Amino acid sequence: MNVADGTGPQGEDTSTPGGDAQFARREEPPNTQRLTPGRPRHSPVSPSTAQVFGRPSGVRGSFATTPSSHSAPQPHVADPDPVLAEAFGRPPGSDETLQRDPLASYGQAEDEPRGNDPWRDPESPARLVDPALPTASSAPATDPGPKLGVRDVLLGNRISWSALATLAIIALLIALVGGLMGRWTAEVAAPLTTDSVELSTDDSGDGSAPRSSVAEVARAVEKSVVAIDVRASGAYSTGSGFVIDKAGYILTNNHVISMAANDKSAKLEVIFFDRQRVAARIVGRDPKTDLAVLKVENVKNPTVSVLGSSADLQIGEEVVAFGSPLGLNRTVTSGIVSATNRAVALTPDAESDTDAVIDAIQTDASINPGNSGGPLVNADAKVVGINTAGRLGAGGGSIGLGFAIPIDEAKPIVEALIRDGKVNHAQIGINVSSVRNERVLGAQVRNVVSGGPAERAGVRENDVVTSFNGRPIESADELNVAVRTAKIGEEVPFQYWRDGRTFNGTITPQSD
Template sequence: MLPAHDPVSDAASVSEAAATFGRPAGVEGSFAPDAVPADRPQPQIAPPDAVLAEAFRQPAGETETLQRDPYAQPEPDETPEPDPWRDPDSAVGMSAPAVGADPSTGPTLSGPKMGIRDVLFGGRVHWWALATLGLLALFVGLFGGLVGRWTAEVVTPLHANTVHLEGESPDSDGATTNVERVAKAAANSVVTIEVRTAVDGGSGSGFIVDKAGYIVTNNHVISKAANDSKAKLEVVFSDRQRVPARLVGRDVKTDLAVIKVDDVANLTVAKLGDSDKLQIGQEVIAFGSPLGLDKTVTSGIVSALDRPVPLRPDADSDTDAVINAIQTDASINPGNSGGPLLNDDGQVIGVNTAGAMTGGGSIGLGFAIPINEVIPIANTLIKDGKVKHPSVGITAATVRNDRIFGAEVKDVAPGSPAAQAGLREGDVITKFNGRSIEGADELTVAVRTSKIGEPVKFTYWRDGRYFDGELTPVSD
């Protein structure tokens, strides 16, 4: 509840406040007047320095005490002077020239017009010389036109109906190269051999050695047919005649085999040569059916002789042999096996057997069994169906160290020719039957090429010394 209003008490309160906070007597403004003694000197404003006065004084004619606002709008009756430095939208204008024009100089009058002589030669050529040049140019043009017309009439046209291209027949039917001549002579004696089993098949080559139908090839070509009684063995002749064949005999230790066809007339028998007369560098021709491509001929040279090449058993063949090979750079690929290696006279001097390959193709390292080793094996197979080989009763391994190269004896069969000759385990054979031995493969070839019952001399190394010996191979 608000207290009751008392006018007398309120008036007393106002009077007390006025006495306390009111303006003193004699003071009319907000502040008391500053009483300055009359005798106090007053400050005087000195005139400005002449340089400052020049820099900061008010321009002549100006009456305003402050600088004009540069952004102020002019009065309606004022038209400001265009200022391109302050107004980016102002038009481009030409300023006053740096040097004034001489008012005394009058307009330039046009001179006489220049002629062609003045334009081209600066007026330095006489009219008669100009006329002479024109006549000379006309003469050159006429002469060039006449020459062009004459040459266009005498040049032979590009197209003609009198030219006719035609192949020229050779002067005779004879061969022009040795390879061509050998290929023609041997073509009918070379055959393709195919083996087909219930699950797979293979092919190789061969050549006819007798009119009765006997054909020489490699054992690994017909190995599947020999091990599978249900396999189909066929011979395809050069005229594509296909005839069944039978296995006569095979030898896994020399990778040779003989097959036979029956009731085939007019067979062409291959001519057999002498591989002992071969020379390194002599030209040779390989004939066969690489990759099933029959009647394929490649040529090269004899690269090396008496090269021991091991042939080991695999999934497709039971051959386990070391051949005493003729090395050639004539291409020998899968399918060439069993085909003939021929000399320049068309004679068979080897049976193509193996080839070193990288990436599936020939690299110029082909190997063939010498025909002089094939003939006795083939004769024996045709006669008996099997072959016996010389044996000395040892197993060996290749050894090559800082002391000796050769075939180290690993085992000697009791009572064998090697045991009777005094050989024992650890001996290193370095020479056998006149052939240097630097490894086990070379010893295998040397033993196999010896003859049963004929003494053979050999050299071996034992305890740092060399010894000579003799033994007589027996049948295996």
Template sequence: MGLTPVGSLTKVERIDDKADHSIGRHVPVSRETAEVFGRPVGVGGSFAQRGHTDSRPAPAVRPPDPVLAEAFGRPDGETDSLQRDPLASYGAPVGNPKPEDPWRDPDSAPVLDHPALAVPVAGEPTLAGPKLGVRDVLFGNRISWWALATLAIVALLIGLAGGLLGRWTAEVAAPLHSNTVELKQSGGGGDAPRGQVAAVVEAVAKSAVSIDIRTASAYANGSGFVIDPEGYILTNNHVVSMAANDRSAKLEVVFSDRTRVPARIVGRDIRTDLAVIKVDNVKDLTVSKLGNSDDLQIGEDVVAFGSPLGLDRTVTSGIVSAKNRPVPLKPDAESDTDAVIDAIQTDAAINPGNSGGPLVNGKAEVVGVNTAGLVPGGGSIGLGFAIPINQALPIAKALIADGKVNHPQIGINASSVRNERVLGAQVRNVVDGGAADRAGVRENDVIISFNNRTIESADELTVAVRTATIGENVPFTYWRDGRTFKGTITPGSD
């Protein structure tokens, strides 16, 4: 039958159910198979008829192999079973049987034996003996009374001697507590500073300040130092960023004597991370003594002032561990600084809150502005960075004069390149008509020297350009297609 859908009904078609009987026919059986598996002659059903005898000869059983018969045959004298008794010992002589145990024989006769429990027999009563004395108890009546008296006298003498000795030592030894003891201290060295660091701290402490910024929901802390008797204070841009971006913020300067004075932002520069603030109507300000950062030597002692982690009036000491270290500073949620500083590296501890404070040499001269610390674990690991004072002063002067700064630039974007052929800052694009375009710089050129300074990364090129002078020719070297070229370039203003 077949089913064909028609609308919602089903049409049933009948197919002739005549069976093809040829399908059920058997394949012809060979003569050899019929002789083996066929019915005997004269048997037509599935069972043989009674009284029928098979005309086929009875099958003959061949004698077994002697080896198999020896291995699997019945033992001699046995015909009933092939299985042997696993507890039987064939061939072992039968010994004399053990005597029968009447306790294990349920048919044994009862006999009399000893009772299970012995009946105790009461003994004769014992008469009380004489009472024991001290000598009997302690020594078993083996020591005489004279010996006991002698021992008692010796013990008494030992006790008297111990008591007399204890009394004598108690009178000779010093008493544990006393009201006559006096504890004296040395007179010290007066108020004069002891040590080079102490002398530097005494000379600089009054010129270093702490900077607090407070809003309705936030608080920031940093450091700074006085650079002019009119009340101008130099610090980092990221220290005052929150106050610059929130007019409701309260900006205060805290001096070494804990005096708090309101301050105003004079100007700030996000490209160098520097800022100048000012306090008014403050008399007798101690102005910082400014040094020359170009004269710094690696290994020279320095002292960092600031308020790390809000702990104001803190000083740390160390050495200059490197110079001209390019350090990038990127914007974040708390600061809009986007700069690369040409830093002094020091192992003097610099932590959050030290930013903006002075880095001072052994002559109590400010040689840098504490700016950043490498603190991957949340604390100082001996890698702090400060902006050299020789680079900070021109920025401070420009901010005091105009409130803004013009930076030198050459009109390119670059990225660091390091491979087996060249090492430097690779030019990604060139501004049309810019200083680099006029100097013949092309895309993919690699600048390897600028203003007599080796360039090994894009950050080093950035600080080299920032330290150049606008409008003055600067020598530079670049690599192009396997060849090195020299030229001059005149930085412009941004």
């Protein structure tokens, strides 16, 4: 079955009036068998379909050669929706072409404009160009010639005589200038070494006279100061002391000789200023005041220290400390009196049984380990204290906080030790601790000894002593010092605080 193209089998026109194409059946010879395809035949084409998809009238071939006069209705494109036209249409005033996004060229290499190259542009016109120039060829490399020797230069006639003469003149000029410069330098710059220099010394002054107040004090006191050396099995200690009597009595600290007192096998020696070593014995010692007295024998005419008074010391007064810090005997340091009546507690340790509270003189003269027991001397070369303790810094050295026992408090104790070998102290029969709060400041009573002076004076537990024998009390150490320095058997006034009220009373210390 063929689609009608407007003609029949023999060229007969089978189209319908109006130019509509129809399907026509070919006439088959009679009695001829025709194989029928195994698929169904096409249904007839409707007139409307033939009108839209059929060939126009008068067209027989596949393509139209003349404008068609097809009068069939054509598809009509409706106007776009106004909202869509505003959203997707071109803006007013733009051309009819699509505008490229300004960022569309990001990352693309732009071609540089090229000149009008006739070899690349076949449409370019013919023009004259510069003629070709011949390329100069480089000269072939040559091997270096042989180097000239001295014989070639002088005897080989390779260099002219005028050139040789010029070189000789230049060499002479260089030698002449160098010689002149060397001569001038030798005359201007002095030599570093010489054998004509002799160092002079000024011998006009009197070298024997002391040239400072400290030197004068040191000269007056140094011969009375001794170093103390204690050696025991596996241990030793050093300290200082000073002679207080021509009989050979020497005053020092108890903690300096505690090892010798507790170990009978220990060796105790005293070293004088002339390095003479003499064995010493302990006369007596007092752990509660950290004082001890030694005695040496067979020492002729020892230099005795001059004792002064510590009662009239002034803050800022110059003092000199003598001793053997860290075993360095005959050491002198100077400073001032920083404070007086400073209560300082000395606690026992592995090497000493000292358990005392001293009413100390504070000084910034350096007092280091080994200074203990040495004299603290005023500007008149008189002993005003016994060097006892010092606050040490992180590295172990003095930080300007040294403490000495006042000589006025040491005298009666030393006399008792020399006389009796022991000493008794005043006590009132209480134990105290420091208290500091918004209500009261002083020494709080923790317990009272039954039948003691404090109980007889009406003192109770938790009372706070704020004054004793006219001395303000702000800590337990200050009360201990005030009681110890009081005279045994003599009544003294005191003040205490109880339940928000202050009371006055009297108490009579007794011997311990």
